[in-house]
Amino acid sequence: MDKIRIIPDRACQGEGISRGLARGLLVYYGDCNLTGEGMGIGSIALRDHEGTCFSRSWADSAETGVLRRTFTLDTRMRWGIHGKPSGILTRWIEKGISVYMLVPRLQSSIMVPVLPLRTFLCIHPMFETISPRGSVTFTYRVTGTFVDVHVESTLPVVPGDTLCLLNELSAAWFTAGWDGKKVTSPPPGWQKVGPGQMPDSLVDPVHRIRFCMSRPFVSQSVPFTVYRGREQSGDLCWAGFCLELGPLESLQGALEAWYRIGFTEGACP
Numbered sequence: 508m509d510k511i512r513i514i515p516d517r518a519c520q521g522e523g524i525s526r527g528l529a530r531g532l533l534v535y536y537g538d539c540n541l542t543g544e545g546m547g548i549g550s551i552a553l554r555d556h557e558g559t560c561f562s563r564s565w566a567d568s569a570e571t572g573v574l575r576r577t578f579t580l581d582t583r584m585r586w587g588i589h590g591k592p593s594g595i596l597t598r599w600i601e602k603g604i605s606v607y608m609l610v611p612r613l614q615s616s617i618m619v620p621v622l623p624l625r626t627f628l629c630i631h632p633m634f635e636t637i638s639p640r641g642s643v644t645f646t647y648r649v650t651g652t653f654v655d656v657h658v659e660s661t662l663p664v665v666p667g668d669t670l671c672l673l674n675e676l677s678a679a680w681f682t683a684g685w686d687g688k689k690v691t692s693p694p695p696g697w698q699k700v701g702p703g704q705m706p707d708s709l710v711d712p713v714h715r716i717r718f719c720m721s722r723p724f725v726s727q728s729v730p731f732t733v734y735r736g737r738e739q740s741g742d743l744c745w746a747g748f749c750l751e752l753g754p755l756e757s758l759q760g761a762l763e764a765w766y767r768i769g770f771t772e773g774a775c776p
Contacts, residue, residue, distance in 0.1 A: 543677025
């Protein structure tokens with residue numbers, strides 16, 4: 508089990524579409540970085556009426572056995588044509604993504620015409636610096652191959668905002684699922700997990716690793732949804748779990764969430 512390392516690799520810039528964005532903890536198997544284009548364990552995105560915000564800056568503090576990382580939401584992803592950002596295009600695509608997430612069985616079919624069309628029209632995501640929307644703090648406690656994640660947000664809320672707590676590694680390694688009894692096909696894009704259910708694990712069959720997430724706990728009467736997903740196409744290559752908090756209307760004090768991410772080696776036949 509000592510081959511799996513879960514560490515805050517501050518020098519890693521990431522890959523693909525997410526290069527340069529602030530990540531959570533990275534996962535290695537020996538010297539192999541299993542994170543790839545994924546956002547790591549415990550990172551943040553915010554969906555609002557204008558699109559999706561990420562972080563490119565953070566501050567760390569550490570105590571014995573605990574790392575605390577505060578992400579500043581200072582970057583907005585916009586979609587552009589021929590290198591020019593378009594607000595209208597961004598809103599259309601963001602609405603399309605919301606619909607896409609509601610139909611997991613059709614996601615693979617939807618992407619067949621979408622990716623060539625994006626390439627033909629030179630439609631690509633772009634990142635621009637914005638006035639910070641606020642900050643969100645993650646506290647990580649690593650015990651062996653398990654990470655206990657505590658999230659605290661005092662972010663000013665605009666009605667309709669959704670906080671996305673991301674736990675993503677590379678789809679190049681995590682190519683299958685695990686239903687508790689056998690290896691299965693990977694999820695088709697984003698797959699909603701039923702209320703109160705444990706999400707099925709993801710599997711790296713090369714290193715024989717299972718990647719799992721516990722049931723989360725969320726403070727206040729905040730609606731939340733767990734998604735399990737995987738995408739490997741074009742400039743996307745991630746597999747993991749997302750805890751969505753919201754849509755938010757108003758908050759009294761800090762919003763908090765707790766969950767555990769775990770890795771089990773050698774558990775897949």
